[in-house]
């Protein structure tokens with residue numbers, strides 16, 4: 001079979017063990033050399049992880065970093081955030097935009113204090129029961145705060161997995177399959193690094209418009225290599 005033309009069909013969507021291992025090893029090696037040092041990677045505090053994840057929705061990392069520090073200085077815990085007036089929280093959030101996010105964070109803080117004594121639960125079902133915590137955020141909290149092998153699927157991860165393992169069709173209509181891939185590919189016990197690596201690889205190497213295909217460690221297994229903008233699904 002030619003490079004990058006591994007078998008993956010609708011009935012059997014998951015790559016075989018050898019392909020999985022090659023992908024995992026190459027991604028983790030790439031991450032060891034190129035991974036970003038971000039402030040929320042130096043903590044396992046679930047509140048800090050949640051704040052970073054909510055801020056990173058729709059906002060670039062370099063804009064999030066100063067606001068992340070400012071927000072946590074002002075509201076160091078779920079209790080502090082829950083007690084703060086919503087208007088003040090919205091003002092503190094400025095100018096990040098997409099202003100439903102501080103309202104969601106505030107509501108999650110109130111619920112965490114009321115139902116869980118100020119400590120975010122670690123179970124997927126409990127997390128998903130919060131208004132404002134969806135499947136991606138629940139996976140990120142379980143993975144980055146509680147070190148569990150929980151899958152994530154944001155825009156970057158969706159793009160990377162679709163390009164390497166599927167290539168055809170619109171990634172946005174294949175979310176169930178991509179979630180399945182994201183879960184199946186995690187090397188046991190390494191969910192934290194693997195998920196961070198996937199996000200960095202999508203943000204820095206396999207980017208939406210100009211992916212770095214030539215030096216890419218995935219090119220021999222990538223179904224989209226070499227990337228051509230016109231034929232690729234848009235994510």
Ligand code: SF4
Pocket residue numbers: 160163164205206207211212213214216217218219222223224225226227
């Ligand atoms: S070869 Fe190109 S399209 Fe494939 S994973 Fe690497 S950067 Fe992305």
